[in-house]
Amino acid sequence: MKNEHVQQIDAAIAAVKSLSTVENFYFVACGGSMASLATGDYFINRELETPSRVYTSNEFIHMNPRGLGKNSVVILRSHSGTTPETVEAAKFAREKGAVTIAISMEETSPLCEAAEYTVHYNYKDGSDAIDGEVGVYFSLIFGIISALSSDEKYQRVLSQLSNLENLFESNKKQTLDRAYKFGMDYKREKIIYTMGSGAYYHQAYSFTSCLLMEMLWIHSNAIHSGEYFHGPFEITDYDVPFLIIKGEGPIRPLDQRAIDFAAKFSEKVEVLDVAELDYTGVDEDLREYFGPAIVGVVLRQYADGLAEHTGHPLSVRRYMWKMEY
Numbered sequence: 001m002k003n004e005h006v007q008q009i010d011a012a013i014a015a016v017k018s019l020s021t022v023e024n025f026y027f028v029a030c031g032g033s034m035a036s037l038a039t040g041d042y043f044i045n046r047e048l049e050t051p052s053r054v055y056t057s058n059e060f061i062h063m064n065p066r067g068l069g070k071n072s073v074v075i076l077r078s079h080s081g082t083t084p085e086t087v088e089a090a091k092f093a094r095e096k097g098a099v100t101i102a103i104s105m106e107e108t109s110p111l112c113e114a115a116e117y118t119v120h121y122n123y124k125d126g127s128d129a130i131d132g133e134v135g136v137y138f139s140l141i142f143g144i145i146s147a148l149s150s151d152e153k154y155q156r157v158l159s160q161l162s163n164l165e166n167l168f169e170s171n172k173k174q175t176l177d178r179a180y181k182f183g184m185d186y187k188r189e190k191i192i193y194t195m196g197s198g199a200y201y202h203q204a205y206s207f208t209s210c211l212l213m214e215m216l217w218i219h220s221n222a223i224h225s226g227e228y229f230h231g232p233f234e235i236t237d238y239d240v241p242f243l244i245i246k247g248e249g250p251i252r253p254l255d256q257r258a259i260d261f262a263a264k265f266s267e268k269v270e271v272l273d274v275a276e277l278d279y280t281g282v283d284e285d286l287r288e289y290f291g292p293a294i295v296g297v298v299l300r301q302y303a304d305g306l307a308e309h310t311g312h313p314l315s316v317r318r319y320m321w322k323m324e325y
Helices: 003-018 031-047 057-063 084-095 110-114 133-147 153-185 199-215 252-265 284-310
Strands: 024-029 052-056 072-077 099-104 117-120 191-196 219-224 242-246 269-273
Touching: 003 099, 003 117, 003 133, 024 031, 024 057, 024 084, 031 052, 031 072, 031 133, 031 199, 031 284, 052 057, 057 084, 072 084, 072 133, 084 099, 084 110, 099 110, 099 133, 117 133, 133 153, 133 284, 153 284, 191 199, 191 252, 199 219, 199 242, 199 284, 242 252, 252 269, 269 284
Parallel strands: 024 052, 024 072, 072 099, 099 117, 191 219, 191 242, 242 269
Antiparallel strands: none
């Protein structure tokens, strides 16, 4: 990892450690940025006793959480650093006295200027993983967890993040043919449901909202595997397509139950089994921490496969960036 990134992450972690008590964490962003931050929220809640919550930026301001104050840590993200709602959320949190950490590819952006601490990442279409958005963010999150916990495994997570680049490339190669076959098989579908649980639910949400709906104009909904049987499963039929992430860790039985039912009644169930991915260089007990990062890269290939076979480039928009809204 480049020295500038290390220094920024270390400064942010030191600010968190300097608090007499960390009362809560808030993860604040919009769209895909919110989905990426939610992975950190999942692991904070999983590994620490400190409460954590994800907010979409505008809601965070209007909600004005009662617990927000000088012992709060607010982590915000915007790829460009210009998302107006997130910039305002950073100003709002800082006025409340919280430690504010902005994550962006643009160090001179309004978001980074509004927050007290900046964590910058490189952006090269998914390459340069350790200095890219995933590597930098995971270094920050597990650095914070390690600083607030005595468990040695988080230090091992941090040391093994250097494998991300190789893991991304090996898993892209492993799943390329399957992803493009998915694009060919599902190219005429008007709706595709996605499903997952735990940290992987946020990947399902991001795939649904940012890739299928925003970029490909395919109707979709992200369904939590544990909630599938509490209403959504009634839409299951032989011609209803699902893409289901079968995760690693304690949530795996939730996903398997949903897969078993969906596959019983639908002929269009695509399962992305995280356990089948390549984890070379990652300790067995750390795989669940790396899985969400790898799945994000693989799902992007599924979107590329759909784009290739539908003839709809992922860069095309109707409204975004083209008008005031």
